[in-house]
Amino acid sequence: MQLHRADVVDGAVAILDQYGLADLTMRRLAGSLQVQPGALYWHFPNKQALLGAVADNILSPMDEPIESTEWSGEITELAHRLRDCLLAYRDGAELVSATYASRLTTSKGRERLVSAAIRAGMPRHEADLAAYTLLYYVLGQTVDEQSRMQMDSVGALTDDASPLHEDPGTPDATARFDFGLQLFVGGVRHLLGTRAR
Amino acid sequence: MQLHRADVVDGAVAILDQYGLADLTMRRLAGSLQVQPGALYWHFPNKQALLGAVADNILSPMDEPIESTEWSGEITELAHRLRDCLLAYRDGAELVSATYASRLTTSKGRERLVSAAIRAGMPRHEADLAAYTLLYYVLGQTVDEQSRMQMDSVGALTDDASPLHEDPGTPDATARFDFGLQLFVGGVRHLLGTRAR
């Protein structure tokens, strides 16, 4: 059976989700694909490129259409969708954060954020900066959230008296996320508002 | 001559600044200190702990007093100082970003941000979240800025027609940073403003 680029990426995603980013090595991936490590280098020039393809894979739902037509609703929806993508796989946020030196820069999601900010009334130059500001927040917040989730899930076994075992963190994590998001949207409104006067 | 904890950290900072994070390995550090790799493990339990100490070192100027007494001025000043700390060493932003699973959480700088937000009129719970929001922005933005600086400095040699060699990026990088900062402060004002009514 021939090994295709997509098989390599799928195998990588599977290892990432089951064992985490630290265990996603070229040798381990090769082993799971029943192939020699060197074989991977026919499909990808190096590990960095492979991780980039994995990141694109994780972020692919970002291209699907959005419901809201109002700028603030669109921004909120895009931010939540990005967070959902990052949380969908173990260490997803860390992987994307580590690999996206200009990966989100070229993404469709970023462009949609920019156009929403323009529709809000910002000049393109500022809309660009605002989009980056929001992306930094979403990435940072979600990396933190996900790493805490993992610390909790291992600590829960060691920890004495885990109270009622009712999946903590997740309920108010979204509320925490929304607060920062609201701060951002409020910042945009404030900037436009003080100018209108 | 005895090797002290501080010598190890200083040696690590020196390698970081001269050769970058990728070259900051335990073996290389041991070599520069004229010591066997295993010797480092008497002073630090593992590499992670060493990097943590390096991060604390880099962030130590955060504890110095602030000029401004107004909340928005204090926040602006703290954000700028954090950025300055991160930019002071090669790969400083990446190192701190990678190492601070709850490193900034316990920092004095974060507490000062929280107290400034409280002084602005926020309840402590929200002030906490707002501080995190700002920290995520500063870290993300500065990591990006610094990685671009490095890409430029190696690309400048390869690149044809480097125009006049006048250190580009740096002038408006601060302006870009200030835009996001202003967006944050505006967000705080907006949130407090809409409540006052």
Add this chain to the structure above:
DNA sequence: ACCTGAACACCGTTCAAGT
């Protein structure tokens, strides 16, 4: 075109043993 075999030049970490 696609992969194997085998090597190169590294890693972080451990630990008996030395002083």
Add this chain to the structure above:
DNA sequence: ACCTGAACACCGTTCAAGT
């Protein structure tokens, strides 16, 4: 208390050679 010597169990990457 502090460090050496030497090993263990890994890495990413390259590349002649095979099919």
